[in-house]
Amino acid sequence: MMMHILSALFLVALLVVLWPRAMQMIKHSPKGSGKDWMDALLPLGLIVLFIIFLTTIV
Amino acid sequence: MNSVHQYSVARSQDTILSTNKLIRNTYTLLSMTLFFSAIMAGVSVALNPPPMISLLCSVGALGLLWFVLPKTANSASGLGVVFGITGLLGFGLGPTLTMHLALPNGPQVVMTAAGATGVIFLALSGYALTTRKDFSFMGGFLMTGLIVAIVAMVANIFLQIPILSLAISGAIAMVMSGFILYDTSRMVHSDGQENYLMMTVSLYLSILNLFVSLMHILGAFGGDD
Numbered sequence: 001m002m003m004h005i006l007s008a009l010f011l012v013a014l015l016v017v018l019w020p021r022a023m024q025m026i027k028h029s030p031k032g033s034g035k036d037w038m039d040a041l042l043p044l045g046l047i048v049l050f051i052i053f054l055t056t057i058v
Numbered sequence: 059m060n061s062v063h064q065y066s067v068a069r070s071q072d073t074i075l076s077t078n079k080l081i082r083n084t085y086t087l088l089s090m091t092l093f094f095s096a097i098m099a100g101v102s103v104a105l106n107p108p109p110m111i112s113l114l115c116s117v118g119a120l121g122l123l124w125f126v127l128p129k130t131a132n133s134a135s136g137l138g139v140v141f142g143i144t145g146l147l148g149f150g151l152g153p154t155l156t157m158h159l160a161l162p163n164g165p166q167v168v169m170t171a172a173g174a175t176g177v178i179f180l181a182l183s184g185y186a187l188t189t190r191k192d193f194s195f196m197g198g199f200l201m202t203g204l205i206v207a208i209v210a211m212v213a214n215i216f217l218q219i220p221i222l223s224l225a226i227s228g229a230i231a232m233v234m235s236g237f238i239l240y241d242t243s244r245m246v247h248s249d250g251q252e253n254y255l256m257m258t259v260s261l262y263l264s265i266l267n268l269f270v271s272l273m274h275i276l277g278a279f280g281g282d283d
Contacts, residue, residue: 004216018201029195047232051228
């Protein structure tokens, strides 16, 4: 139980430190067009298929 | 007019050289830190320390990452800090590796996860480097995904729902894959202005988290037969 509490505290500390950077990135990220998102989601989709394939062979 | 043209050509060549130097330095240091980290993980597996060591190493590594590296990133001591961070995280990986190696086909799971991490990293880096697309628009989306995943992890520490744990690993694998695209594109479009130590640590963290997530997913699907 002690390990669980310490792990949770560590993750909460991680959130606290990440929060300002996350807010900055969310507010100031440039907007992507539909084509930009397709160009990013296509390789990520292929990775999902690759991981699914791996789960079938292990 | 001619001198303006010559100036812009010279500047453009300088920018290309700086970007190439940044990419070369980052990948050289990244390969060295991954090798060092693998050695530290091997030492940790051999020593078989208690699981608490993972948490302590993570706290130590993130302390170095947040409070020491930003102050030393432009000096030679920054290199030592990068090896300190990656060495600690590698050593902290030991208990997780030991747990997965103890599964019925544990060595296969660990080696498949390591190989898949390499394939995914090379494929995404190659895609971002050859197409030279700008993925900076993904920053906010990836950060939101990371925050949601961390909140879910905190909840699942107490809820202990196996399917949620698997979903979190899947989400982390996707977010880290996105960060590999994002960071590689940042390196390509930075005109050589980014710090290679920071870029190395950023890519290292994506690779490490991708590896751990894949090991968890493959362990859950393949560890029982």
